[in-house]
Amino acid sequence: MYRDQQRVSSALRLILGFIALVATFTSIGYLPVSAGEASPRGVDLTGKAIDPLRATPGEPVVLIFIRTDCPISNRYAPTIQRLSSRYTGKAVFWLVYPDKAESSAAIEQHLRDYGYKLPALRDPQHSLVKLGQAQITPEAAVFDASGQLVYHGRIDNWYKEFGRARPAPTTHELDDAIQAALKGEKPQVATTDAVGCYISDLE
């Protein structure tokens, strides 16, 4: 059903993701931030710099990268909200908007439109994008209680590619990763390819 071209690029991205993952594992100490290095920060909607990994010590942190004009990340809004509600008090969710052109006012409107009740950060410097190794909106990054990146990738397998969605997802990688992080375990799947809009288009 899918064209060869797409298969090739998808395979390439997998390999890259794997290399990146190895890099995280070997560079223990990259997180939490080493001395002298600027803490990776987002900016909240009032303009205050916030390091989401340090805001709530001892709890797993989930960053969800979205943008206001990405139809796939918008369709995920109810899923994201539902998942975050399920882990209230156990894991902390942050929405991260990596498009520097999206103003706080536009983001506040977006939160209202889509019924989000999550804290939101802007990430104009892509500091959190690098931290979470995110490439796509929507994409999730899960950090365990010690701040280690244990999962990054899709929320679930609802979308197979642009325009090709299952009626409902059949695997739930983000949920699985959070549950593993809560048990202090590594998730079985550490990284997956997400389907959506490319963050690199925003650079």
Next chain:
Amino acid sequence: MMRAWRPAGLALELVVAVAGSGTIGFAVRATSAPLTTGAKTPVYLHALRRMPEALLYPAANQKVTFNRDIAPIVYHYCASCHRPGEAGPFPLLTYEDVKKHGRQIVAVTQTGFMPPWLPEPQALKFADERRLNSDQIALIKTWVDQGMLQGDAKDLPPPPKFEPGWQLGKPDLVVKAARPFALSATGIDTYWNFILPIPISEARWVKAVEIRPGDKRLVHHANILVDRQELSRKLETSPGAGFGGMEIRIESELFDPDSHFLFWKPGTVPYVEPDGMALRLDPGTDLVLNTHLQPSGKPEEIQPSIGIYFTDKPATEHPMLVQLECDSQLDIPPGEENFVVHDEFTLPLDVELLAIYPHAHYLGKDLLATARLPDGTTQTLIHIQHWDLNWQAVYRYEQAVPLPKGTVISMRYVYDNSEDNVANPNHPPKRVRGGNRSSDEMAHLWLQMLPKSSPDSNRDPRMVLQEALARHHVERDPADFEAHYNLGAMLQARGDVGGAEAQYRAALRLRPDDAVVNNALGTALIGLGQVDEAMRYFTAATRARPDYFDAHYNLGNALAVQENFSAAAEQFRDAVRLKPQDADAEANLGSALAQLGELSEAKTHFVRALQLNPNHALARENLQLVEQMMAAAH
């Protein structure tokens, strides 16, 4: 009209109608039949009709730039939907817009997801094709790989101009859905039907219908079905509420002379029918707008409207929607990746093919339709290798395709019921059969054809085509209820009443309680002189559907033939109650009452019939007769 009373001397004589209330029974298979669109080319397409081919290939030492190389492609293929208020989720009108989605555009053009155009390239061209060629796709990728250069401002072509508001100008009539539909934030795709009553007091000819489906980001496609008998209203829980359902069926008891596709999909340009092919709208007609809605992630409201453009030029040419289908062959085992169904139909006369609409549900994979001409050549009518229900559409040929008598139209659809089909609604896959629910599967091919000749000059060529089609369906699937009924109706229309009776009886064996077929069989039996037996079926029809005007009317006539005027009057009273505007029913009620000696009341009904139709000769003659009788009694 044959149904009427004729005065003979002083006695009133009844002539019974042969066909149900003077109409030819005809069950149009109107499942989700679609669409329309067409014609006026919008300004922006005029401006950009010719892609600057020379600019597609920058010189070897030149880098690809937006202004010179990419903007013409984006303006031509993307901007009509990717602009505010249209279906595209973000605008693609400027360099900044496009740069912000550069890699995404590479990905979606390489998979063929955008621009959305399902058919493979073929010799028979479709109007308004929206397809990038491989050079254009490669050029976009090169541009992104080279860093998305903007280029020289003087290379930038003028931006596309769009008509604001209604694309065809101010409509003659705008009809808006009575109430919005509330689409939930999440969940699977929803199919919702809005009933749009058309407020006209006399028959009008329509040259175009522009569909404004509401928020275009949410509506994947929409099509209009013509409901001439207000049958859909029964599906609403309250008037104006609308009703759900992917495949809707509107049975028509009329031989619908105006078979047009009325369809909207993102980027659609409203179609203006050529002179002589207007759509007839009668008072009391409802248009039913069938919409496919996709949740966006937040709660939404959709309230469509349509704009209607009238013409003074009545239809002189009558296209038909011909449907091939293989639903009865659909019984797809779980896991089956290549389940094939096939059908062939030989044209009984010359036609021109105007448009085509292939339709399957979520398991459809590869949809092919071909025409094998009498000279042995084969033409691909449409081939969709990667079917996607979300992007179903009516495809109109750039030029009408002449298909001579004897051409074999063939459809071959392939289905994938494996786990690999992401659209598969069942996880794990399960057995799926043909049917109307979205969880069932379908294999339909609709063809809009203009019959060009009739082997029998006395017959409407559409009826020749319809009879051949119904016979084809009956031979292929003896359990096809509608085909038996339609074949019966066509045979009855050309005077083969015995043949019609056999087909109606076959249909009735499949659905003994169907009111329309019981009524039709009754009319055939009347035609054969078997009034007693006819009454059985008319009675069954009134029991099956107590609000069925035709059955009451015909039963009244049959009773009158047997001179049971008292019972006849009761049936005519029911008929008048069900259709107060029917002059014939009033006239016959008057006649039955006159037979019963109720001259004063009879007179009232003759007067009423004449108010409804001042040219009703029978009512006039009978009124005079009754007045003479009343005068004589004094």
